[in-house]
Amino acid sequence: MKRFKSVKGGVTAARGFLAAGVEAGIKPGRPDLALLVAEKPAAVAGLFTSNRIQAAPVRLCRDRLRGGRATAVIVNAGCANACTGKQGAKDAELMGRLTAQALGVDPKTVFVCSTGTIGVKMPMDKIAAGIPKAVRALSGKGGPRAVRAIMTTDTVAKEAAVELRVGGRPVRVGGMAKGAGMIEPNMATMLAFVTTDARVAPTALQQCLREAVAESFNRITVDGDQSTNDTILLLASGAAGNAALSLRHRDWGRFCEAVKAVCYELAMKIVEDGEGATKFVTITVRGARTDAEAHLAARAIARSFLVKTSWYGGDPNWGRVIDAVGYSGADVREERVDIRYDAIRVVRNGQKAENVALRELEKVIANGASRSTWI
């Protein structure tokens, strides 16, 4: 994030967006219904869980994404609307239609997301009463209130926004996310909404989102369980008035970096707020033949119960790290493996390193930093 100027406002940091977060009574006493609105139809990109069991709103969003335009996203917490059968599909559709009616927009441009308990029917009376309330509360400074309404087991609100220049004009990218459990690459019980006032061609927008997610949300893991509701939507309002960005634009790379920076910061906030998490560990793999193999190795280490328990117990057990690399599927050569915890090398060429500074190592483990390198 250091490469971009941070700004406030979350999903309403970018021009052309309004947001609200209200109490609909699904989770008594807490905001539980969020609404994000584009003042004019925005270009939209989206990515969804790869779980075969998909919540009704995920199927609805996937379908509406084909239209390429979004005017609103309505999100509830407290009920996932997953494993709810045909009624669930009807409820998601109705939730979108009621929002469209209240806003006076085309229902096909309204996206619907839910997060919460699986297998419970949607409290549609509360949703129906909450939607007009959310519409009345819409504000160009509503981002920080909207993010509070999508929290479930989250303990902190997760927002990020940056500013950059595209074609000489100031452009903003901002976002909000929720997620604390069922967190695993290829997303999570994770909802994330990113907005930008840049004008971007829809196909380019989808590619930008895919790349940003690959290097942010798809690289985190908390509990290894991939949820039924994961959704990330990226809306581009064009309110910045720049000439439309596409893959050949000279600022394209910079813009994509900004989207990735926002996704990365949101992803890090999800890990920091992981259910029951006591430590935040980053795994760096160097010298892999391919990115995919590096990813396999890192993921095996990150998911390992035994590696997790050794961190939790304050015991730097590198045998468990090298064991995980061995079964990761990466093409590892034992005699070339080095393992470091921060700067402290504990394994050299596949064997225990000499003269390890154990005191320093204990401090690293206590703090929760890590680097694992293999070649």
Next chain:
Amino acid sequence: MKRFKSVKGGVTAARGFLAAGVEAGIKPGRPDLALLVAEKPAAVAGLFTSNRIQAAPVRLCRDRLRGGRATAVIVNAGCANACTGKQGAKDAELMGRLTAQALGVDPKTVFVCSTGTIGVKMPMDKIAAGIPKAVRALSGKGGPRAVRAIMTTDTVAKEAAVELRVGGRPVRVGGMAKGAGMIEPNMATMLAFVTTDARVAPTALQQCLREAVAESFNRITVDGDQSTNDTILLLASGAAGNAALSLRHRDWGRFCEAVKAVCYELAMKIVEDGEGATKFVTITVRGARTDAEAHLAARAIARSFLVKTSWYGGDPNWGRVIDAVGYSGADVREERVDIRYDAIRVVRNGQKAENVALRELEKVIANGASRSTWI
């Protein structure tokens, strides 16, 4: 196991085998060196960890398996001889050679196994002093002492043996195993040794072992981590005097069932003794298109952190079960999923079942039994 007559004796239940377990001082005050000897060269089959990081003795055993004959297996606890480089390979070779010298057999027929801490050099002075001690202690009733010498974090000794008739003659299959942590299909920090006095053609023996392991050791999981040392060896002495068993023998299927029964009982004992385990859960998948898909679904459920924590917390959270099935890779159709905990159906056709007996359900969860069904 009910289909076979249980007998005592573990690896020495079958005729033609001697065993010993002695204190070599690797783990002070506890037996830590086991020796299994075939009175005459036995046919041998073996399977090993698929981890890319393999302990030196695993590489040695894999190599010697090509000879098809075994006279002895020497096993130490307390040191895994993994990630020990060239010295580790030399140590494993020496451990076999010293055993061969003490027994007066061909070193190429001596198998070597180690279990314990990764990355620590073998205490060869203790091993060298322990081997003659083990040879002196060899006995046809040594199985129960040998099993105690291969335990690491195990809290109970794991043995099983059965008797059946092959070609009208009584034949025995017996075994011992160790393993409590790093337990995952495609084996585990698991060592298992199975013996039989049946005469079996070597290639048939390998096939028999592969099938038995596929439906026993490869279907258990404790912590999801696959170790560097997993080894299972099956030795057939031929002392029963039967006509050699091969795939066309009419008692072949029955014999393989007996090997599987012994492997299954040993595998169950490993799970029951899992490090930190508080519950023993069996997952049954019905109606899958293929065995492989059933296996994927069962494994995703079994490995899920969230499913494990819901069992631990006494909370029958079926949303986590169906979520795991969804990302398992199995070709699941949500609208056909049923989930039962024992006889109590909680999900019907992908949705919450009506009138669930919650009191009964809590009892099932408290006891740790489970059945998950999907079509």
